[in-house]
Amino acid sequence: MITVGILDRQVVVAESLALTLKTFEEVDAMVLTNDLVSIIDAVRTNGVNIILLNMHGNESSDLETMKHVLERFDRLRGVVMSSHIAQRSVVNAIKCGVKGFISPEANLEELHRALLTVRGGYDYWSSDIANMLIQGYVSESMPAPEAPSVDMLSARQIEILRMWGENKSNREIADKLFLSIRTVETHKNHIMQKLNLKTTVDMVRFGIRNNIIEL
Numbered sequence: 001m002i003t004v005g006i007l008d009r010q011v012v013v014a015e016s017l018a019l020t021l022k023t024f025e026e027v028d029a030m031v032l033t034n035d036l037v038s039i040i041d042a043v044r045t046n047g048v049n050i051i052l053l054n055m056h057g058n059e060s061s062d063l064e065t066m067k068h069v070l071e072r073f074d075r076l077r078g079v080v081m082s083s084h085i086a087q088r089s090v091v092n093a094i095k096c097g098v099k100g101f102i103s104p105e106a107n108l109e110e111l112h113r114a115l116l117t118v119r120g121g122y123d124y125w126s127s128d129i130a131n132m133l134i135q136g137y138v139s140e141s142m143p144a145p146e147a148p149s150v151d152m153l154s155a156r157q158i159e160i161l162r163m164w165g166e167n168k169s170n171r172e173i174a175d176k177l178f179l180s181i182r183t184v185e186t187h188k189n190h191i192m193q194k195l196n197l198k199t200t201v202d203m204v205r206f207g208i209r210n211n212i213i214e215l
Contacts, residue, residue, distance in 0.1 A: 002119045005032040005039070005048040007062060013054065021052075024112045034062065039069050043076060049119055053098075055082045060092060067096035077118045081106070090129060100124035113170065113185075122192065123199035127167045130201050148195045150210045157194075158212055160187045165204055165213030 004021055006029060008014035014031045021029035030046060032039050042048060053066055066078050079100035080093045093101055100118045102111060103126035110126065117124040150158070156177075163173045170184045177184075188203075197203050207213035 002027050002050060002115055003046060003048050004029040004050045004052050004115060005042060005046070006030070006052050006054065007032050007034065007039075007066065008054040008056075009034065009062070010054075010056065017052075017054065020108065021111075021115075024108075024115075027112070027115060034065065036065055036068055039065065040072060043069065043073055048076065050077045050079055050115060052115075053078065053080045055080060055089070063092055063096045063098075066098070070097040079114060079118055079124070081111070085129060101129050102126050103128050109171070110169070117185075120189070122189065123201070125199070125201055130204055148206070150212070152194045153191060157187055157191050160184060161191060161203065161207050162212050164188065165207045 004018075004027060006014045006018055006021075008017065008031075011031070018029040018031050021027050030042070030048070032042055032048075032051070039051070043051075051066055051069060053062055055062065063080075070076055070078050077100075078093075078096070078098040079102065080089075080098050081102045082089055083104055085103055090101055100114050100123060102114055102124075105128065106114075106126055114124040114126075153161070159177070160173055163176065168176070170181045173179070174181045174184045188200075192198075192200075192203055195203070195206055197206065204213060
């Protein structure tokens with residue numbers, strides 16, 4: 001079970017989001033206040049695994065609050081949703097220790113996938129945000145690692161990596177290859193493990209450098 005604590009200055013939105021998240025498989029949710037002490041107490045008392053910050057603008061103070069909380073709990077993860085994508089917002093989120101960033105175009109399925117991915121120990125970036133990072137907007141903050149050999153991947157894994165680089169969802173890939181969504185997710189995790197990559201951004205960079213993914 002994943003327990004998600006929601007940070008949102010619009011209380012009605014936060015409460016609605018909490019009710020929605022509770023309908024997801026393996027997810028529970030609660031609304032957090034914006035007070036640092038109260039958030040820390042809620043994490044300790046309720047076993048919050050992920051803090052989900054819903055940003056409606058340049059709410060840098062909320063990112064700072066999340067940063068202070070994340071620094072206190074090793075296993076706590078941070079995910080940001082934003083009503084707009086700006087280079088500064090993404091960079092600031094990364095510097096604050098956030099492990100996932102979801103764009104305004106994301107649907108509920110992607111939000112659920114992001115929470116499961118981050119809880120599993122991997123980063124999650126919506127495809128348009130990943131493309132921003134790949135183009136080098138934050139190259140100083142996230143240098144590309146040395147690329148392992150493409151020979152380490154199976155033909156199926158290369159095929160999935162290529163389709164994922166085309167911005168196809170897990171469901172679209174699964175339907176195309178006659179696989180389950182969980183099997184597609186497992187293949188992605190294995191790709192990252194084999195190549196010793198820490199983020200999906202690194203995985204896409206690997207695909208581009210090895211002519212698996214075309215820009």
